[in-house]
Amino acid sequence: xxxxxxxxxxxxxGATALACALLAGGAALAEDKQISIAFVSGPLNDSFFPPLYxxxxxxxxxxxVKLAYxxxxxxxxxxxxxxxxxxxxxxxxxxxxxxxxxTSVVDPYIKQAVAAGIPVYVNQxxxxxxxxxxxxGFVGQQGPDVGKAAAERLTAAGSKTLLCVINVPGxxxxxxxxxxxxxxxxxxxxxxxxxxxxxxxxxxxGKVSRDIGAYLQAHKDIDGIFTENAAVGTxxxxxxxxxxxxxxxxxxxxxxxxxxxxxxxxxKIDFLVNEQPYLDGYFGVVxxxxxxxxxxxxxxxxxxxxxxxxxxxxxxxxKVFDTYPNVIGSK
Amino acid sequence: MLANPHPNDAAGxxxxxxxxxxxxxxxxxxxxxxxxxxxxxxxxxxxxxxxAFFAVAAGQxxxxxxxxxxxWLDTAADLGIIALPIGMLMIGGExxxxxxxxxxxxxxxxxxCAGYYSLNPWIGVALAFAIAGLIGLxxxxxxxxxxxxxxxxxxxxxxxxxxxxxxxxxxxxxSSSISxxxxxxxxxxxxxxxxxxHVSIVHWLIxxxxxxxxxxxxAFGNWVYATGGDAxxxxxxxxxxxxxxxxxxxxxxxxAALSATNETLTFQNGNIxxxxxxxxxxxxxxVIGGVLLTGGYGSPVGTVFGSLTYGIVSLGVFFLGWNADLxxxxxxxLLLLAVLANHRLRQLAMGRA
Numbered sequence: 001x002x003x004x005x006x007x008x009x010x011x012x013x014g015a016t017a018l019a020c021a022l023l024a025g026g027a028a029l030a031e032d033k034q035i036s037i038a039f040v041s042g043p044l045n046d047s048f049f050p051p052l053y054x055x056x057x058x059x060x061x062x063x064x065v066k067l068a069y070x071x072x073x074x075x076x077x078x079x080x081x082x083x084x085x086x087x088x089x090x091x092x093x094x095x096x097x098x099x100x101x102x103t104s105v106v107d108p109y110i111k112q113a114v115a116a117g118i119p120v121y122v123n124q125x126x127x128x129x130x131x132x133x134x135x136x137g138f139v140g141q142q143g144p145d146v147g148k149a150a151a152e153r154l155t156a157a158g159s160k161t162l163l164c165v166i167n168v169p170g171x172x173x174x175x176x177x178x179x180x181x182x183x184x185x186x187x188x189x190x191x192x193x194x195x196x197x198x199x200x201x202x203x204x205x206g207k208v209s210r211d212i213g214a215y216l217q218a219h220k221d222i223d224g225i226f227t228e229n230a231a232v233g234t235x236x237x238x239x240x241x242x243x244x245x246x247x248x249x250x251x252x253x254x255x256x257x258x259x260x261x262x263x264x265x266x267x268k269i270d271f272l273v274n275e276q277p278y279l280d281g282y283f284g285v286v287x288x289x290x291x292x293x294x295x296x297x298x299x300x301x302x303x304x305x306x307x308x309x310x311x312x313x314x315x316x317x318x319k320v321f322d323t324y325p326n327v328i329g330s331k
Numbered sequence: 332m333l334a335n336p337h338p339n340d341a342a343g344x345x346x347x348x349x350x351x352x353x354x355x356x357x358x359x360x361x362x363x364x365x366x367x368x369x370x371x372x373x374x375x376x377x378x379x380x381x382x383a384f385f386a387v388a389a390g391q392x393x394x395x396x397x398x399x400x401x402x403w404l405d406t407a408a409d410l411g412i413i414a415l416p417i418g419m420l421m422i423g424g425e426x427x428x429x430x431x432x433x434x435x436x437x438x439x440x441x442x443x444c445a446g447y448y449s450l451n452p453w454i455g456v457a458l459a460f461a462i463a464g465l466i467g468l469x470x471x472x473x474x475x476x477x478x479x480x481x482x483x484x485x486x487x488x489x490x491x492x493x494x495x496x497x498x499x500x501x502x503x504x505x506s507s508s509i510s511x512x513x514x515x516x517x518x519x520x521x522x523x524x525x526x527x528x529h530v531s532i533v534h535w536l537i538x539x540x541x542x543x544x545x546x547x548x549x550a551f552g553n554w555v556y557a558t559g560g561d562a563x564x565x566x567x568x569x570x571x572x573x574x575x576x577x578x579x580x581x582x583x584x585x586x587a588a589l590s591a592t593n594e595t596l597t598f599q600n601g602n603i604x605x606x607x608x609x610x611x612x613x614x615x616x617x618v619i620g621g622v623l624l625t626g627g628y629g630s631p632v633g634t635v636f637g638s639l640t641y642g643i644v645s646l647g648v649f650f651l652g653w654n655a656d657l658x659x660x661x662x663x664x665l666l667l668l669a670v671l672a673n674h675r676l677r678q679l680a681m682g683r684a
Contacts, residue, residue, distance in 0.1 A: 044497065044501050044506075044507050045493075045497050045507045045603050045604060046507070047506065047507055047508035047602070050501070050505055050506040050507060050508075053505075054505060198645070198658050198659050199659075200608040200611065200612065200659065201608065201645075203602065203604040203605055203606065203607050203608060204409070204594070204605065204606070204608060205594060205597075205598040205600065205602075205605075206405065206406075206409055206529075206593075206594055206597065206598065207406055207409070207645070209598075210402040210403075210405060210406055210646055210649075211645075211646065211649050212649075213398070213402055214393075214394075214399065214402050214646050214647075214649035214650045215649040215652065217392050217393035217394075217396070217398075217399060217650060218389070218392040218393070218649065218650055218651060218652030219652055231508070231598070231600060231602065234598060234599075234600070235598065238598070242398060242401075242527060243398060257508070257510055257600060258446075258510035258512075258599075259510050259598070259599045259600055325504065325505055325506070326504075326505040326506055329506075330504060330505065330506030330507075330508050330509050330510070
């Protein structure tokens with residue numbers, strides 16, 4: 001189950017125009033001096049990041065770019081955020097792509113890199129800081145928007161009392177999502193509350209399922225649940241199944257896993273928020289390479305989510321999931 | 332999964348040096364004080380107290396309903412399967428901090444075989460147990476050969492197992508979290524429910540019965556107490572101290588593989604971080620259940636009640652309708668009280684010797 005999870009971003013610009021730009025740029029980039037990119041992001045033991053890593057690799061391969069992926073350690077996030085940026089700057093790459101998870105630590109290094117003549121592209125997190133830091137752009141998804149989308153989906157399904165489950169206590173990004181959900185729910189005339197799971201439980205799906213089941217027995221008015229990763233979402237669905245509440249309590253979750261997709265089909269989960277981490281990695285490398293080479297970049301932030309998966313579009317997602325490992329999620 | 336007790340090996344000599352606690356405890360004055368100096372007394376008392384508290388405070392919210400009971404019993408069973416061999420290992424005088432990492436690695440092995448490569452789930456299960464057994468063997472061999480503190484050795488192997496498993500998983504599948512669909516006999520054995528109760532409760536009870544028998548009735552059990560009580564004296568008395576420790580490490584790793592298999596096949600998802608909480612809760616369960624940190628003292632039944640206490644408290648706060656913020660506070664408080672109480676009881680017992 002993922003611990004970290006800092007991602008993000010902003011609604012912005014249509015991404016389609018960009019795709020054209022990169023197709024045109026691809027072949028040319030490989031010809032003269034090879035572009036090198038340092039990519040500072042999350043660790044692969046957090047299930048959010050393997051697709052991001054895959055996207056970065058695929059883009060580097062397609063463009064003939066030399067890619068150094070430098071992961072932080074979520075258990076020691078401040079110190080490793082600093083160290084990874086130091087490493088990236090020391091490598092003197094043509095561009096740096098960075099997930100600005102801990103802005104107070106990372107921002108000075110972004111400024112330092114820019115001052116040293118290395119262009120920086122921010123992805124996933126840092127949507128409020130990237131311009132002030134002197135980065136040339138931002139790609140990702142903004143937390144409150146995810147909460148807002150979830151609130152709208154669940155209330156449209158008929159839920160009146162929502163529960164937002166936070167699986168990593170104290171994580172600002174996950175908190176921001178539940179806050180966005182709470183604000184939108186209020187506007188829609190429904191109620192919501194948060195449930196923070198103990199840190200020790202976050203890796204134990206069985207315990208998470210029973211925690212949620214017990215909490216629901218004490219709060220029988222809850223009729224909608226939103227969770228912030230697929231393992232917690234499927235655990236919530238299992239808790240509802242055990243309590244024979246499937247269908248009476250609606251469930252939505254962030255992240256996509258095969259089990260979660262199966263439960264969309266069986267109706268145990270209503271919808272998944274596809275954060276499209278593959279795009280974070282892919283666009284991160286593509287935009288950094290284009291900027292390093294030509295000085296061209298999209299203007300303003302590029303939004304990669306929230307994109308919703310439900311019964312309407314699951315067939316396509318499921319097919320891609322099974323055909324291409326780590327593009328949407330792990331097989 | 333428990334070892335052959337080797338009943339013919341120098342059992343007589345070993346027995347003389349073993350079970351120093353029980354052997355040296357003189358009959359206490361009253362029946363109650365005799366009960367209270369048993370190793371499991373602290374665990375039994377704490378389990379009863381927390382059960383009574385939550386039955387009264389959260390009984391209206393379903394704590395006592397069949398589903399509610401299944402909730403905290405399943406939690407106790409998950410921990411109990413780990414705390415049981417951890418407790419025996421601690422009685423034998425050693426720690427194993429790597430147990431959580433073995434759960435995560437085994438989970439990945441099961442999921443990669445059963446999910447990613449769509450093999451028969453039993454192949455993944457067999458491979459997970461084999462790899463876990465080898466990790467346990469390595470832990471044991473390093474500890475007895477180098478004579479380094481097991482705290483450090485297993486801290487090192489914990490990091491190596493987690494890193495190694497992640498590296499292999501990323502190389503093979505590109506991911507650290509893999510779906511594992513289960514059907515058939517493996518599902519029945521590891522992932523089924525009996526009414527609302529998970530099958531892991533059955534595993535837990537069977538393993539506890541075996542462990543209790545081994546610790547109480549066999550030469551191997553005596554050797555474990557002797558090894559943890561005073562390894563030097565045990566060695567002189569002919570106890571194969573090294574072999575005892577190695578077997579205990581292998582048992583701990585196999586229990587980790589069982590726990591991983593249960594969870595992975597039940598939720599159809601393998602994850603490298605699964606089980607990482609057991610580094611702390613495994614030891615907490617054993618200690619609340621009366622196992623002494625310095626070795627030589629404790630019982631399998633005690634760890635059952637230590638695990639029950641953990642299951643009741645950690646689920647009970649949710650039945651109260653609270654957020655979980657306070658659950659760990661209560662677990663920590665109980666741990667402190669248990670250690671204090673066990674320490675006092677131990678002093679009482681030794682004072683009468």
